[in-house]
Amino acid sequence: xxxxxxxxxxxxxxxxxxxxxxxxxxxxxxxxxxxxxxxxxxxxxxxxxxxxxxxxxxxxxxxxxxxxxxxxxxxxxxxxxxxxxxxxxxxxxxxxxxxxxxxxxxxxxxxxxxxxxxxxxxxxxxxxxxxxxxxxxxxxxxxxxxxxxxxxxxxxxxxxxxxxxxxxxxxxxxxxxxxxxxxxxxxxxxxxxxxxxxxxxxxxxxxxxxxxxxxxxxxxxxxxxxxxxxxxxxxxxxxxxxxxxxxxxxxxxxxxxxxxxxxxxxxxxxxxxxxxxxxxxxxxxxxxxxxxxxxxxxxxxxxxxxxxxxxxxxxxxxxxxxxx
Amino acid sequence: xxxxxxxxxxxxxxxxxxxxxxxxxxxxxxxxxxxxxxxxxxxxxxxxxxxxxxxxxxxxxxxxxxxxxxxxxxxxxxxxxxxxxxxxxxxxxxxxxxxxxxxxxxxxxxxxxxxxxxxxxxxxxxxxxxxxxxxxxxxxxxxxxxxxxxxxxxxxxxxxxxxxxxxxxxxxxxxxxxxxxxxxxxxxxxxxxxxxxxxxxxxxxxxxxxxxxxxxxxxxxxxxxxxxxxxxxxxxxxxxxxxxxxxxxxxxxxxxxxxxxxxxxxx
Numbered sequence: 001x002x003x004x005x006x007x008x009x010x011x012x013x014x015x016x017x018x019x020x021x022x023x024x025x026x027x028x029x030x031x032x033x034x035x036x037x038x039x040x041x042x043x044x045x046x047x048x049x050x051x052x053x054x055x056x057x058x059x060x061x062x063x064x065x066x067x068x069x070x071x072x073x074x075x076x077x078x079x080x081x082x083x084x085x086x087x088x089x090x091x092x093x094x095x096x097x098x099x100x101x102x103x104x105x106x107x108x109x110x111x112x113x114x115x116x117x118x119x120x121x122x123x124x125x126x127x128x129x130x131x132x133x134x135x136x137x138x139x140x141x142x143x144x145x146x147x148x149x150x151x152x153x154x155x156x157x158x159x160x161x162x163x164x165x166x167x168x169x170x171x172x173x174x175x176x177x178x179x180x181x182x183x184x185x186x187x188x189x190x191x192x193x194x195x196x197x198x199x200x201x202x203x204x205x206x207x208x209x210x211x212x213x214x215x216x217x218x219x220x221x222x223x224x225x226x227x228x229x230x231x232x233x234x235x236x237x238x239x240x241x242x243x244x245x246x247x248x249x250x251x252x253x254x255x256x257x258x259x260x261x262x263x264x265x266x267x268x269x270x271x272x273x274x275x276x277x278x279x280x281x282x283x284x285x286x287x288x289x290x291x292x293x294x295x296x297x298x299x300x301x302x303x304x305x306x307x308x309x310x311x312x313x314x315x316x317x318x319x320x321x322x323x324x
Numbered sequence: 325x326x327x328x329x330x331x332x333x334x335x336x337x338x339x340x341x342x343x344x345x346x347x348x349x350x351x352x353x354x355x356x357x358x359x360x361x362x363x364x365x366x367x368x369x370x371x372x373x374x375x376x377x378x379x380x381x382x383x384x385x386x387x388x389x390x391x392x393x394x395x396x397x398x399x400x401x402x403x404x405x406x407x408x409x410x411x412x413x414x415x416x417x418x419x420x421x422x423x424x425x426x427x428x429x430x431x432x433x434x435x436x437x438x439x440x441x442x443x444x445x446x447x448x449x450x451x452x453x454x455x456x457x458x459x460x461x462x463x464x465x466x467x468x469x470x471x472x473x474x475x476x477x478x479x480x481x482x483x484x485x486x487x488x489x490x491x492x493x494x495x496x497x498x499x500x501x502x503x504x505x506x507x508x509x510x511x512x513x514x515x516x517x518x519x520x521x522x523x524x525x526x527x528x529x530x531x532x533x534x535x536x537x538x539x540x541x542x543x544x545x546x547x548x549x550x551x552x553x554x555x556x557x558x559x560x561x562x563x564x565x566x567x568x569x570x571x572x573x574x575x576x577x578x579x580x581x582x583x584x585x586x587x588x589x590x591x
Binding site: 067070071072074091092093095096098100102105106107109111112116119120123124125126 | 415
C-alpha cells in the first residue's frame with residue numbers, strides 16, 4: 001500500500017469547544033460553580049496518512065481533545081468528523097476504525113497471555129481472519145513479540161507491555177491511531193524500537209497518527225507537523241523547525257575539562273555557566289553541536305561532555321508567552 | 325455479536341476456575357456455615373414446626389440452597405463490581421468506553437461466566453455435603469431441577485443488574501465502598517439468606533418478597549422445593565425476569581448518563 005498523505009482530511013475539527021462546570025467547595029456548605037474552558041475553539045484538519053504531534057503542557061486540553069475525537073466526551077460547541085463520522089453520534093462505529101494506545105494505561109487484559117488478549121480484540125472488532133493473521137504476523141515480527149505471546153500481560157516489562165499494546169491497537173486495520181505518551185517511562189532502546197516501528201508502519205500502511213507526548217525526541221523522529229495547544233487554544237500549527245524558531249529554544253552543551261578554566265568564548269554559542277572545571281554553553285536548537293564540540297576539543301583539555309535538549313514545556317511556555 | 329461476548333463468558337468461567345485454593349476454601353466455609361445455620365434452624369423448627377409453611381426437611385434444604393447460592397449470586401461480594409469500580413476510579417474505564425462493545429453486555433457476560441463456574445465450584449459441593457448429613461427435601465422430578473436452573477440463571481441476571489447499578493455509582497461517589505456494603509447488607513437480608521422471607525409476617529414480608537433481592541434466593545429455593553407449581557412456577561420466573569429486565573434497563577439508562585457527564589479521572 002502506498003502513502004496517500006495530502007489527500008482528503010481524515011480528521012476535521014471546526015471551532016470545537018469543551019466547557020466543564022466545576023463545583024468547588026468554598027465553605028462548609030457553600031459551593032461555587034466555575035466554568036472551565038478546557039478546549040476553547042480549536043480548528044484543524046489532518047490529511048490521511050499524516051503523523052501529527054499534538055503537544056502542550058499538562059492541563060492544556062490535550063486529553064480532552066482526544067476524548068472528544070474518540071467520542072467519549074461531547075464537544076460543547078463545534079463540529080468533529082473522523083473519516084466522515086460524527087464521534088458522539090456513532091461512537092461504536094467509529095471505535096471500529098480507530099486504534100488507541102495509552103502509555104499509562106493498558107488496553108490488554110492483565111491476567112491473560114498476549115495471544116488471548118489479541119483473540120478477544122479480534123472478536124470485539126470482528127476482524128476478518130486473513131486481516132488478523134496478516135496484522136498479527138507483521139506486529140509479532142517488527143515488534144519482536146514472538147517470545148511474549150504466551151506470557152500473561154502482568155508479567156511483561158513496561159517496554160514489552162507497550163509493544164503489546166501497540167500491536168493490539170493495530171490488529172483491526174484502524175484508519176486513525178491515537179497515541180497518548182507511548183514512550184513514557186521506557187528505556188532508550190525500547191523508545192527507539194517503538195518509534196522505528198511506528199515510522200515504518202505509517203510509511204507502509206498510511207495509517208494516520210495523532211501523537212501526544214512530552215518527549216521531544218518522539219516528535220522529532222516521527223512528526224513533520226506539530227500542533228501546540230495551551231489553555232485550550234491552538235497556539236502553533238506547523239513544522240518542527242518553525243516550533244523551535246518561534247519558541248527560540250536553545251540546547252545546552254555541558255563540557256567537563258581537565259582543570260578549571262576561565263569562561264571560554266565559543267563562536268556560535270554563549271557561556272551560560274562555570275562550575276569548577278565544568279562549563280555550560282547555550283546554542284540555538286536548530287544548530288548542530290558538532291562544530292562546537294570540535295572547537296572545544298581542539299583548543300582545550302576536554303574530558304567529558306553532554307548535551308541537554310530543550311524541554312518541550314520550556315519551548316511551549318516560551319512560545320505561549322510570545323504569542324499571547 | 326455472539327463471538328466476543330461468548331468469549332468473555334468463557335474467559336469469566338476460566339478465570340475463576342484458576343483460583344483453586346480460593347474455591348476450596350470457599351466450599352469449606354459454605355459447608356461450615358451451612359452446618360451452623362442448619363442446627364440453628366433445627367432448634368427453631370423444633371419450637372415452631374411449619375414456620376413459614378416449611379417442614380423441617382424443607383427448611384434444611386433451604387439452608388443448603390442458600391449456601392450453594394451465596395457465591396453464585398455474589399451475595400457477599402466477589403463479583404465483577406470491585407473491578408469495574410476500580411476502573412472507574414482510576415480512569416481506565418476511558419479505554420473501555422473507546423471500544424466497539426457495550427459496557428453493560430460486556431460485564432454481564434463476564435459475570436455470567438463467573439456465576440456458571442461458581443455454580444459448579446461453590447454450589448454443588450455444599451449441596452452434596454448437606455444432602456449427606458441431613459434429610460433434605462430434594463425433588464426427584466427432572467423438570468423441577470430444570471426450572472430451578474432457569475430460576476438460578478434469572479437470579480444471577482437480577483444480581484448482576486443490582487451490582488451494576490451499585491458499581492456505576494462510583495462515577496459520582498468515587499469511593500464506592502459505602503454503597504457496596506449497603507447493597508451487601510440489604511442483599512443478605514432481603515434475599516432471604518438469614519431467614520426465608522416467607523417467615524416474616526404482614527407488611528414487611530409482603531414488601532420483602534416483592535423486592536428484587538428475593539429473586540436471588542427465595543424464589544429459586546421455593547422453585548426447587550416445589551412450592552411454585554404449574555402456572556405458579558411460571559409466575560415466579562416471570563417475577564424474576566421482570567426485575568431482570570427492569571434492572572438492566574435502569575443500568576443502561578444510568579450508563580448513558582454516566583458516559584455523558586463523566587469527567588474521566590486523570591489522563
